[in-house]
Amino acid sequence: MSSIQISREKLQTNPIFRVLTSTSDTLGVDAYVIGGFVRDIFLHRLSKDIDVVCVGNGISLAKEVAKSLGSASLILFKNYGTAQLKYRDIAIEFVGARKESYSWAFRNPIVEEGSLEDDIKRRDFTINTLAICINQNRFGELIDIFDGLTDLEECSIRTPLDPDITFSDDPLRMLRAIRFASQLGFFIESKTFESIGNNCNRINIVSRERIVDELNKIILSPRPSVGFELLEKTGLLRLILPELTALKGIETREGIGHKDNFNHTLAVVDNLAKVSNKLWLRWAALLHDIGKPLVKRFNYRCGWTFHGHECKGAEMLKKIFRRMRMPINNNLQYVEKLVFLHMRPIVLSDNEVTDSAIRRLLFEASDDIDDLMMLCEADITSKNLGKVKQFLYNFKLVRNKLKSIEEKDRVRNFQPPIDGVEIMKMFSLPASKKIGELKLALKEAILDGEIPNEYEAAHNYLINLAKQRGIVED
Incomplete structure (x- = not known):
């Protein structure tokens, strides 16, 4: 099947092109679908973003198409000579053919009217220069000035x-x-x-x-x-992101070297990409070890150590987000939490897992505990398959323990059954340091498993604690 037959067949299956064709012919303008939509036809990828270029006024064409479709929403960008139309789940960008020139200091171009060839020349890559005519008399004709189809075939x-x-x-x-x-x-x-x-x-x-x-x-x-x-x-x-390039390289002393933490980081992100498409979880994987260069030490007994890199990395994140104009909101807090906690399950998997340690991990990770565990499992990149198998088995034990403790003690996102206001009423005390200390002690007692996460147990615990500390008489 020829490229023209392929492009014609693909366009004919999409009813939006009947409207684009009839409207273009009525206005008497040559119109083409161009760029990513055409590229994706030949890559057999679904695309709902359509770029239309016409040799004429793109805004006028967009207005007429919007009238024909009826329920479409249209946004005009008159300063740029472009328009965006949204119809159901399809977005169509309209522009008149143009040529561009640039100044050294800015990336915004100076735009002038131009021919179709001028417009194609301004495209970024040959695979995005492919255009298909949508006028009736040439419908489906492929324009490939820069041999983009060959580059598509050759990847x-x-x-x-x-x-x-x-x-x-x-x-x-x-x-x-x-x-x-x-x-x-x-x-x-x-x-x-x-x-x-x-x-x-x-x-x-x-x-x-x-x-x-x-x-x-x-x-x-x-x-x-x-x-x-x-x-x-x-x-x-x-x-x-210089914080990532700082991870690159291996330093050796006394014949002892550490792994290349840049390559390790990329392996972690790839591992995570196999199991999750969450953007900010992948960011956490990308940045989870950025604190290592700042805490790296060599010890003649232990070799290379990176103690506290999770704390240092979490501290660095806000500065990075601000520099990159990334959102300083719950997304940052999420990444900070995962970077700060990513060593905790690994430590638990190395030792006998106590209920108290599990409760504290559940409390601190809260609803992000499953994402944290995915990050930690992705963090195992050793080439020693036996070591990987053992770590993953240990993580399975941690997951089972997490599930068991959560079902029994309900400490994920928990709040103690008695809050500060009720503690003040219990002991007829104003808001003070003593109230804060009692609240903290109650939370710690629940997390340590001294008492269950229940009202009566919490009430009795506070009464006894207040007596011990002389807050109330025995």
Whole structure:
């Protein structure tokens, strides 16, 4: 089957193109679907984002299509000459064919009207330059000026023009190249790859929000390590997340070396990607060991140690999130919690698991306990299969204990059955340090298993404790 037959068949199955075709013909404009939607047709991937370029006024075409569809919502961006239409679960972007020029200091282009060829030339990669005509007389005709179809078949990412110009003009394209390599399993053509390294410092003119958006897509790819290895090799990672490049390398003393913590981190993220698509859980895996370079020590008896790296790493996160313009909200708190606690189940798996230790882990991890356990299981990257098997078996024991304790003691997200207000009433005391100490003692007694998490037991415990401390008379 020819490429034209494939493209025509794919478009004909989508009723939205009947409206696009009839509206374009009525207005007398040449119109094309272009970019990612066309690329994904040949990759057999489902896409609900459609980019339409017309040789004429894109906004006028969008308005007429919206009228024909009736229930569609339309947003106009008159300053940019573009429009976005949303119809059911489909998003359509309209633009008139244009050409672009750039200044050195900014990545926002100067835009002028242009031909279809001008518009294709401004695209980032050849695999995104493919266009399909949607006018009736040429419906399904594939326009492939830069041999993008061959690059798709060869799984190659290449710029249509000189890559140094492409990446200098819009440095975000360097991250997009790496993101496509990670998402699609493609490789970056050698000249294009070399150009990313040559132009990596240009990334500094790109907003952190746009950078994080691309990083999120890399992190959510099937094998995130592909993207982060490319980021490191091109020099982009040291400019974006130097805390990760600081993990790279092996230091040896007295013939004793430690593992390369950068490679280990990527293995952890890949392990986690096999079992979870949660974005912030994958971020936690990516950043879980960033404290190691700051606490690394060599001891002649024990070799290399990284004591307290989980605490140091959790402390570093807020600064990183602020620098990257990432949300300082519950997502940060979630990542902080998992980084801070990620060694706790490993310690429990090495020793006899006590009920008290399990209760405290349940209390501190609360509803994120299952995510924490997934992170810890992904953290086992040893090449010693026997060691891996033993760790995973021990984690299974920890999971069973967690389930048993939770069913019995209900300490996940627990609040003591008697709060501070009731304690003040019990002993006719105002809010004070003594009340705080009694509350803390009650919580600790429940977590240590001295008393069950029940009202009567808590009441009796507080009465006895208050007598011992002379708060009330015996």
